Amino acid sequence: MTKEKAEKSLYEKRVDGRKFDELREIHAKVGVVPNADGSAIFQQGDTIAIAAVYGPKTLNPKHCQNPEKGVLRVHYNMLSFSVGERIKPGVSRRSQEISKVTEWALSPIVMLEDLPGTVIDIHINILQANAGTRCAGINAAAMALCHAGVPMTEMISAVAIGKMDQTIVSDVTKEEEDYEEGEGATDIPMTYLSNSEKITLLQLDGRIAMSRFKEVLDAGKEACKKINEFQIKALKEVE
Amino acid sequence: MVYNVTKKNVIEALNKGERTDMRGLFEHRPIQIQFGVSNKAEGSVRVKIGKTEVVAGIKMATSEPYTDHENEGTMVTSMELLPLSSPNFEYGQPTIEAVEIARIVDRGIRESGFIDFKKLCIKEGEKVWSVFIDLATINDDGSLIDASALAAILALLTAKKPVYDEKEDKISFGEFTDEKLPLNLDKMPLTMTFFKLGDKIFTDPTREEEDSSDGRLTIEISKPAKEEYVNAMQKGGEACFTQDEILNILEEGKKIYKKLNSLVEEEIKKFDKGAKKKYENSK
Numbered sequence: 250m251t252k253e254k255a256e257k258s259l260y261e262k263r264v265d266g267r268k269f270d271e272l273r274e275i276h277a278k279v280g281v282v283p284n285a286d287g288s289a290i291f292q293q294g295d296t297i298a299i300a301a302v303y304g305p306k307t308l309n310p311k312h313c314q315n316p317e318k319g320v321l322r323v324h325y326n327m328l329s330f331s332v333g334e335r336i337k338p339g340v341s342r343r344s345q346e347i348s349k350v351t352e353w354a355l356s357p358i359v360m361l362e363d364l365p366g367t368v369i370d371i372h373i374n375i376l377q378a379n380a381g382t383r384c385a386g387i388n389a390a391a392m393a394l395c396h397a398g399v400p401m402t403e404m405i406s407a408v409a410i411g412k413m414d415q416t417i418v419s420d421v422t423k424e425e426e427d428y429e430e431g432e433g434a435t436d437i438p439m440t441y442l443s444n445s446e447k448i449t450l451l452q453l454d455g456r457i458a459m460s461r462f463k464e465v466l467d468a469g470k471e472a473c474k475k476i477n478e479f480q481i482k483a484l485k486e487v488e
Numbered sequence: 489m490v491y492n493v494t495k496k497n498v499i500e501a502l503n504k505g506e507r508t509d510m511r512g513l514f515e516h517r518p519i520q521i522q523f524g525v526s527n528k529a530e531g532s533v534r535v536k537i538g539k540t541e542v543v544a545g546i547k548m549a550t551s552e553p554y555t556d557h558e559n560e561g562t563m564v565t566s567m568e569l570l571p572l573s574s575p576n577f578e579y580g581q582p583t584i585e586a587v588e589i590a591r592i593v594d595r596g597i598r599e600s601g602f603i604d605f606k607k608l609c610i611k612e613g614e615k616v617w618s619v620f621i622d623l624a625t626i627n628d629d630g631s632l633i634d635a636s637a638l639a640a641i642l643a644l645l646t647a648k649k650p651v652y653d654e655k656e657d658k659i660s661f662g663e664f665t666d667e668k669l670p671l672n673l674d675k676m677p678l679t680m681t682f683f684k685l686g687d688k689i690f691t692d693p694t695r696e697e698e699d700s701s702d703g704r705l706t707i708e709i710s711k712p713a714k715e716e717y718v719n720a721m722q723k724g725g726e727a728c729f730t731q732d733e734i735l736n737i738l739e740e741g742k743k744i745y746k747k748l749n750s751l752v753e754e755e756i757k758k759f760d761k762g763a764k765k766k767y768e769n770s771k
Binding site for chain 2: 342343345346348349350353356357437442445446447448449450451452453454455456457458459460462463466470
């Protein structure tokens with residue numbers, strides 16, 4: 250059914266020659282920030298994210314503590330030189346939102362109820378950006394959490410699924426995000442948990458017929474499975 | 489923050505398939521709409537959903553276009569969670585809650601193609617119209633995303649361009665033309681948020697229900713052809729969703745879209761009738 254619909258699409262071949270469900274080349278490594286309790290770098294094609302975890306540690310000021318469960322704080326930041334036109338350093342509305350959705354994506358798998366009164370700080374920095382930075386950030390952060398030995402229920406992987414005109418593709422690039430033919434580009438970043446197959450991040454912008462949505466979720470599940478293998482492999486390589 | 493006892497009451501009601509105020513899971517509170525909260529604004533509206541009340545105002549200005557969209561007007565959406573509307577809101581920098589609402593509303597309108605930005609170009613590369621959608625809370629009792637999104641759409645639908653002198657590049661604020669904004673009415677983007685608590689999913693929560701919930705999924709739908717399209721989505725909060733839950737939410741979204749759409753059409757028809765009379769009288 251997918252194939253039949255895809256044939257009518259204007260987007261017949263991907264700009265970088267990948268198959269529709271093929272991911273960009275992935276490089277992942279943990280232990281890249283010696284000062285941190287856990288850290289990881291995750292590269293997917295031209296997108297590079299580095300994440301560091303500090304904690305669990307006592308949360309100060311004390312009145313911010315939660316006696317029932319720990320607090321997860323995510324700080325997502327794009328370096329000013331990570332994109333074409335320089336972006337102003339510091340917090341933007343966009344980065345605030347991404348920090349928050351990343352927090353929401355990660356906190357279900359961290360056993361925060363076992364860490365009352367503490368905070369876990371996750372710092373995500375984007376060194377080089379070519380779409381899918383929030384997903385690369387989550388992938389790096391998940392590995393950094395494991396590396397720090399933070400108790401987790403399962404692993405998490407993130408991917409940006411796209412729809413170029415009528416074609417559903419995995420792991421979109423910036424060039425694809427700007428595709429304008431037919432129905433144009435739709436960008437759908439999402440996460441899948443490795444065991445329960447639940448979704449903890451889902452955003453969308455663009456236009457997609459409701460009847461196509463199941464294909465998107467299925468593509469995301471497949472892609473996240475593949476990404477998960479890279480994350481696990483890198484975690485096993487830690488010295 | 490929510491008291492355990494409140495959350496317990498919310499869960500007990502949901503388990504019976506109803507709400508603390510006896511509504512059904514997908515039954516929204518009464519919606520009241522009143523246009524013209526400020527006669528200085530190009531368009532303005534007050535939306536009440538139950539006890540929640542949000543105002544939206546459209547202001548316009550001319551500006552330079554962005555370098556990568558030289559023949560397109562611009563749009564800026566902002567949200568203020570006014571301390572007047574709740575003891576939970578405080579003065580200071582916009583909080584992440586306010587920023588997120590503004591961004592969700594903005595994305596829904598932008599991605600649906602509701603505004604024809606090319607028609608907001610005055611002189612390519614030099615001068616375009618900027619549309620400011622400013623939202624503010626008057627009373628908070630939950631569902632601020634949906635109330636804000638609805639208010640933004642209604643304000644846009646009723647906005648009239650101000651009188652503009654192109655030679656002098658001067659806008660005569662407070663004087664309006666009879667010209668509406670360039671909107672693609674067939675794309676009417678409407679927003680609805682589904683909340684999750686345990687394994688129960690419901691819409692239009694009160695503040696107590698919203699604070700008790702584990703998380704939410706906002707979807708923005710338009711219906712440019714026979715089938716409904718999704719133009720924007722955002723998962724919020726710590727809840728996890730299964731694939732089936734998401735697909736069910738989309739189905740439920742279609743039904744809500746239909747209801748909301750007829751409400752908007754009706755209100756706009758009423759407004760247009762009144763506005764025509766008013767415009768003719770002013771001449």
